[in-house]
Amino acid sequence: MPQVVGRQYKEILKQYLSSQSEEDLYVGQQFSRRFIEKDIAPEDVISIHKNALHDIVPDLRKEVWDSFDFLIEMMIHYGLTLREHQSLIRKQE
Amino acid sequence: MPQVVGRQYKEILKQYLSSQSEEDLYVGQQFSRRFIEKDIAPEDVISIHKNALHDIVPDLRKEVWDSFDFLIEMMIHYGLTLREHQSLIRKQE
Numbered sequence: 001m002p003q004v005v006g007r008q009y010k011e012i013l014k015q016y017l018s019s020q021s022e023e024d025l026y027v028g029q030q031f032s033r034r035f036i037e038k039d040i041a042p043e044d045v046i047s048i049h050k051n052a053l054h055d056i057v058p059d060l061r062k063e064v065w066d067s068f069d070f071l072i073e074m075m076i077h078y079g080l081t082l083r084e085h086q087s088l089i090r091k092q093e
Numbered sequence: 094m095p096q097v098v099g100r101q102y103k104e105i106l107k108q109y110l111s112s113q114s115e116e117d118l119y120v121g122q123q124f125s126r127r128f129i130e131k132d133i134a135p136e137d138v139i140s141i142h143k144n145a146l147h148d149i150v151p152d153l154r155k156e157v158w159d160s161f162d163f164l165i166e167m168m169i170h171y172g173l174t175l176r177e178h179q180s181l182i183r184k185q186e
């Protein structure tokens with residue numbers, strides 16, 4: 001996954017954390033459409049989020065980062081199911 | 094989503110955070126299959142994770158919890174795409 005996506009994600013997240021506005025939350029939701037178009041798997045989103053949060057708030061307890069590794073594992077089957085969907089769609093086209 | 098799933102998730106996460114073992118990570122991955130079978134959306138997984146982490150490590154900076162709200166929004170389109178997949182599968186059955 002391109003580093004540029006990670007940088008953009010961090011900027012949008014940072015903006016939301018400082019503004020807490022509905023608009024910035026919406027920017028995030030729209031950004032996620034591009035993630036799907038780029039075939040970025042849900043487990044990769046968690047990983048991008050973990051890295052962005054680590055840059056923004058580095059001094060958190062170890063449990064937080066470990067918990068993200070657990071969440072990444074949880075998302076793997078969701079990612080598999082989505083890829084199955086994409087291959088079904090392509091077959092129908 | 095049933096509260097029982099949230100409780101089970103918290104126990105498995107807690108176990109992983111204390112053991113850090115590959116086995117407990119694998120338990121999580123297997124547990125996620127059941128989530129998909131129960132039609133639990135990926136955005137709900139983030140929400141379940143947020144609540145579980147809050148019970149395990151409550152005294153974290155506000156940014157952490159706010160960042161989970163952002164991540165939930167990011168997952169909404171993934172959830173929509175998955176539901177589209179499930180309805181396609183059902184049509185083909």
